[in-house]
Amino acid sequence: MFFAEVLETGGLGNRSYLVGGARAAVVVDPPRDIDRVIAAAARRGVRIVAVAETHVHNDYLTGGPELARLTGARYLVPAGADVTYARVPMADGEVEPVDGELALRAVATPGHTPHHTSYVLQDAGRAVAVCTGGSLLIGGVGRPDLVEPRLTERLARAQHASAHRLAAELDDEVAVLPTHGFGSFCSSAPGGGAQSTIGAERASNPALVQDVDTFVKDLLAGLDDVPAYYAHMGPANAGGPAPLDLTAPPRADADELARRLAAGEWVVDLRHRVAFAAGHVAGAYNFEADGQLATYLAWMIPWGRPVTLLGESAEQVGRAQRELARVGIDRPAAAAVGSPADWIAPGAAPVSFARATFADLAAARRRGEDVVVLDVRRDSERAAGWIEGSVHIPVHQIHRRSAEVPAGTVWVHCAGGMRAAIAASVLDAVGRDVVAVDDGYGAAGGAGLALVTPVMHGAAGAAGAAGAAGAAVVPVAAVVPVALLAPVTSAAGGSRC
DSSP: OOEEEEEEEGGGTEEEEEEEOSSEEEEESOOSOTHHHHHHHHHHTOEEEEEEOSSOOSSSOOOHHHHHHHHTOEEEEETTOOOSSOOEEEOTTOEEEEETTEEEEEEEOTTSSTTOEEEEEEETTEEEEEEEETSEETTEEBOSOSSOGGGHHHHHHHHHHHHHHHHHHSOTTOEEEESSOSSOTTBSSOOOOSOEEHHHHHHHOHHHHSOHHHHHHHHHHTOOOOOTTHHHHHHHHHHOOOOOOOOOOOBOOHHHHHHHHHTTOEEEEOSOHHHHHHSBOTTOEEOOTTSSHHHHHHHHSOTTOOEEEEESSHHHHHHHHHHHHTTTOOOOSEEEESOHHHHSOTTOOOBOOEEEOHHHHHHHHHTTOOEEEEEOSOHHHHTTOEETTOEEOOGGGHHHHGGGSOSSEEEEEOSSSHHHHHHHHHHHHTTOOEEEEOSOGGGTTTTTOOEEEEOOOSOTTHHHHHHHTTOOOOSSEEEEOGGGOOOOOOSSOGGGO
16 A cells, blocks of 8 residues: 655645655655655654655755755655765666555656656556656646757657656556646646546647647747746755755844845735735835745845845744745845834834726726836736737836836736736835736726737747747737627636736
8 A cells, every 4th residue: 555645835836745655655856844744754654765856956946955864765866967965866767665565666757857757656566656747747748948948849859758658658547746737837838637647648638649749839839937046946956955944034123124125135025915005114025925925036036135024923924934945045134023013113104005906997097097007917928918008027027127117107917916916016116106906817808998819820829939939029919899808817827826
């Protein structure tokens, strides 16, 4: 008998796995905060005998070296990975015992990275599950463009071959346990569900139902933006991340917060966007603790810039600190808890900005107000349609491109509201008059706003290809009557809103 316990890292859209038997287990693709892995093993009463990496990760820092050191486990890393620390190199076909008749068999599955390796869990020699990392995902595959641009097409073809190898070697009932694909930007497409099998993927996964040329063409055309912090994750993982320090940061009073803001440091308010808009410290940015905090803050902040966290409670700050540490923002410079009244000097008042819906925006346009509509969705989302006359700057670029926003009151929108709040806080911090549209983009057409939708000529993937190349240009477009449009939703879906 075996078990496979999922350890979710929801904010990053990833999973780690604790798999094993009655006495011992292996951890696959561990998160950096390994205390929760150790706790999971303790709850089951199993000893961690091995820690396995499917690849050198580009989207988060691994806890593998430290977990192996603390538990005495063997640290399994693909033989082709270029790393500087001691490990057990796993080549294709090698088998690692786990517990009794349970064992892991390494299967070379290049594509997400050149050295990528999947691990088949075998019970008495029979495959029962496969940890696929960034290879075969649920409804897709890991993206092949994170290593080196010149290798992207070659790796995309390798992804196709690797998926077919897994499908050929494993039975339909074998469980598929991927690391990416639940909102992670390491996935080439939105996640296709919470669980799957080889048989289910064989029936519907594009890598298994399309010929290689069609698959590669569609895969490359649909690639999304790459978070900027990914550039720092691979080298850090290759060198071995330092042990995690989650001790509480020093507390900052109002004077210290003012000094840090004046020095150009980032002061991040973790409260919900509704509370932030109603009142906040002038110059602070709003990244909700319960949103994709690590992804967007790490994507936007100049790498290495000190961060001070403002939260409603020590628990909220602690959760944020843990999440940020997973992507290498290790130690907040300071923190403060409470409310804006606690964070500003006596006699000063919090600042605020308005929130609105798309119906409010349509009404403001009808009244002839001086309205600038700023769309902060990603290129891939914008390619599916936009509000006529809107300006487009993706949220992850707004802190560098705020001067490009035209004069006037800026109504900021995204697909659902969270990213609009981030962008509105950045513009508010530089003195712009902003309104955060806290509404689903699907409501824009029904509110009476004129929408533009692309009319595609030629390959259906042209817009995606333009986005993948970093272009903001959308192919031939036309204004379409609102009544003819279906509601438009985020192209990414899931936790990428």
